[in-house]
Amino acid sequence: MVNQYLQILAGKTPGLSSKQTITTYQEEQNDWLDLDAEFYRWTKSLRPVQWYPGHIAKTEKELKEQLKLMDVVIDVRDARIPLATSHPEMDSWIGNKKRMLVLNREDMISTAERNAWATYFAKQGTKVVFSNGQLGMGALKLGRLAKSLAVGINAKRRAKGLLPRAVRAGIVGYPNVGKSSLINRLLKRRMCPAAPRPGVTRVLKWIRFGKDLELLDSPGILPMRISDQGAAMKLAICDDIGERSYDVADVAAILVQMLTKLPTVGSKALYNRYKIHVEDHCGKTFLEKLSMELFNGDVNQAAFRVLTDFRKGRFGWVGLEIPPK
Numbered sequence: 674m675v676n677q678y679l680q681i682l683a684g685k686t687p688g689l690s691s692k693q694t695i696t697t698y699q700e701e702q703n704d705w706l707d708l709d710a711e712f713y714r715w716t717k718s719l720r721p722v723q724w725y726p727g728h729i730a731k732t733e734k735e736l737k738e739q740l741k742l743m744d745v746v747i748d749v750r751d752a753r754i755p756l757a758t759s760h761p762e763m764d765s766w767i768g769n770k771k772r773m774l775v776l777n778r779e780d781m782i783s784t785a786e787r788n789a790w791a792t793y794f795a796k797q798g799t800k801v802v803f804s805n806g807q808l809g810m811g812a813l814k815l816g817r818l819a820k821s822l823a824v825g826i827n828a829k830r831r832a833k834g835l836l837p838r839a840v841r842a843g844i845v846g847y848p849n850v851g852k853s854s855l856i857n858r859l860l861k862r863r864m865c866p867a868a869p870r871p872g873v874t875r876v877l878k879w880i881r882f883g884k885d886l887e888l889l890d891s892p893g894i895l896p897m898r899i900s901d902q903g904a905a906m907k908l909a910i911c912d913d914i915g916e917r918s919y920d921v922a923d924v925a926a927i928l929v930q931m932l933t934k935l936p937t938v939g940s941k942a943l944y945n946r947y948k949i950h951v952e953d954h955c956g957k958t959f960l961e962k963l964s965m966e967l968f969n970g971d972v973n974q975a976a977f978r979v980l981t982d983f984r985k986g987r988f989g990w991v992g993l994e995i996p997p998k
């Protein structure tokens with residue numbers, strides 16, 4: 674990832690109709706910016722982002738045990754940052770079990786980004802379902818796919834003289850990526866608490882879905898140490914890690930710098946929103962000015978405002994990663 678170039682993708686711009694939505698995938702070399710490399714340079718000197726609360730440690734232990742019982746593992750990721758929300762140890766835990774990849778929050782990226790990720794994962798032979806845990810898009814497809822796997826599993830059981838049984842599907846992923854929302858949508862009722870902050874689900878929970886499927890909702894997990902601090906910073910920007918794990922002013926300053934480099938956002942979008950110019954691409958100075966303008970010099974409040982605006986799509990819907998070449 675470190676030297677990977679981040680291709681800037683067109684995002685959905687608020688106020689534009691779907692016809693006007695800019696979805697052109699910028700292919701020219703000129704449109705490639707070495708943003709990721711810069712991103713890592715910016716984060717190097719900052720306080721590391723780390724979060725490993727007790728409930729995550731406990732979950733990881735239990736989840737590893739439960740994974741042994743699963744027929745299929747549904748790996749849910751944040752569509753804005755599918756790489757940063759991929760657990761480095763998940764592959765070894767899952768082994769050769771059947772696996773489905775869900776990119777949730779599909780509403781928060783552009784169509785071009787969605788297509789790019791679909792192509793990338795298809796090339797790897799990985800089945801991807803795009804979903805929206807809030808509105809339920811993709812949930813039914815997910816349920817159908819998981820159930821279809823039951824056919825094969827039960828055929829094998831019958832061949833061994835065993836009775837068919839419900840398929841066990843485990844829903845796993847980083848905090849706040851939308852696991853509980855997806856399950857609620859799938860079941861069409863609120864079985865799992867879902868909230869706009871990481872770490873809400875605290876215990877593993879089996880839920881029956883019809884007679885063919887059993888779902889396991891699990892609390893979000895994270896590696897004990899996030900060695901890739903660029904990825905950790907993206908988790909913080911996207912609210913996929915507990916707030917106590919990072920310095921909000923650092924994270925917002927990095928976000929400002931990143932936004933200025935994205936052609937579909939750029940300094941102009943920041944100016945339009947706050948009437949403040951970003952000087953020399955410096956996020957810190959920008960936040961200081963914003964704090965003086967709106968928050969009596971409270972930089973943390975200014976930082977929260979910028980992060981919240983990004984998370985609500987006020988600068989358009991853009992992902993912070995692109996598929997590796």
Ligand SMILES: Nc1nc2c(ncn2[C@@H]2O[C@H](COP(=O)(O)OP(=O)(O)OP(=O)(O)O)[C@@H](O)[C@H]2O)c(=O)[nH]1
Nearest residue numbers: 778805806849850851852853854867868872874893
């Ligand atoms: N815009 C958008 N918001 C979503 C989507 N899916 C879930 N959310 C919101 O994201 C927040 C987190 O969703 P949860 O379902 O609680 O996430 P979780 O992965 O179960 O979180 P943990 O309990 O921390 O593991 C909630 O406020 C949801 O409403 C989506 O596809 N699009």
